Amino acid sequence: MRVKEWAALEGLNEQTVWKWCREGRMPVAVEKAGSVWLVHDPKYEASGAPAAGSRTVCYVRVSSADQKVDLQRQADRLKAFALNLGASGVEVVSEVGSGVNGKRRTLNRILADPTVGTIIVEHRDRLARVNAGLVESALAAQGRRLIVVDDSELDDDLMRDMTEVLTSLCARLYGRRAARNKAEAALKAALDA
Structure with missing residues (x-):
């Protein structure tokens, strides 16, 4: 080539x-x-392209059981997005669990499955609150890809990294549900000072 x-x-x-x-x-x-x-x-x-699976999976996640209503809305938006991309046979996989916790059975199963070539998430933090970039790099090394539909959360890399670290620390201190709000409040206070 x-x-x-x-x-x-x-x-x-x-x-x-x-x-x-x-x-x-x-x-x-x-x-x-x-x-x-x-x-x-x-x-x-050998194949004309990186070796990759042919399945497309839309991964939707909410943090707690009282947010389960949002799962279907997320799933509908992601499936419509995938169909607009031209994907066929799109699967939607949902999970209820913290984005800070790495012990999510459904996500681990998707990441370990070599037949899944494309994973679509609505926001980067739906995949993982911390180290989503590492997951994306690992997938790319295998010829697979991660598509983030709305990647406009934080454009500044340093701000994104700080938010991820603060979210992780706040999750340990205050509980997972309020972690993101506490991290954003801490960042706002630091920027205003």
Whole structure:
């Protein structure tokens, strides 16, 4: 495949990859055919794309049993979004549990299932309050993907990280239900000071 295609698949800058080709520093085999560099990466040439499952799963979660009414609304919005993307055979999986707790059986089952190629969530914190980026990176390394429908919660990485840490700490101190409100109040107080 061409350098431009390989760089896009790997999430690298095209200019950097061309430089690596010229300097002989490419991590995979390359060849120059006339004026074009061709990249021979076994993980893409075997199937034409990263190995991924074919199933699309919409994951919906609420924190407590008194919020169960919101599960169906979340599920409807995500299923409509997935169908607009052109996905077929979309599954909706729901769970009631804290976003801070990593012991969520349903989410762990989805993440461990290699036939699930795409996971769709409404907000990043529906997947996990802390370290959702690590989950996304792990999925991408397997050729799978995470789609966050509304990723407008916090655009600033530092603010997102602070909110995640504060949410985790507040959850331990005050209980999981009020953790996010306490974290946001602490951030607002810190910014106003």
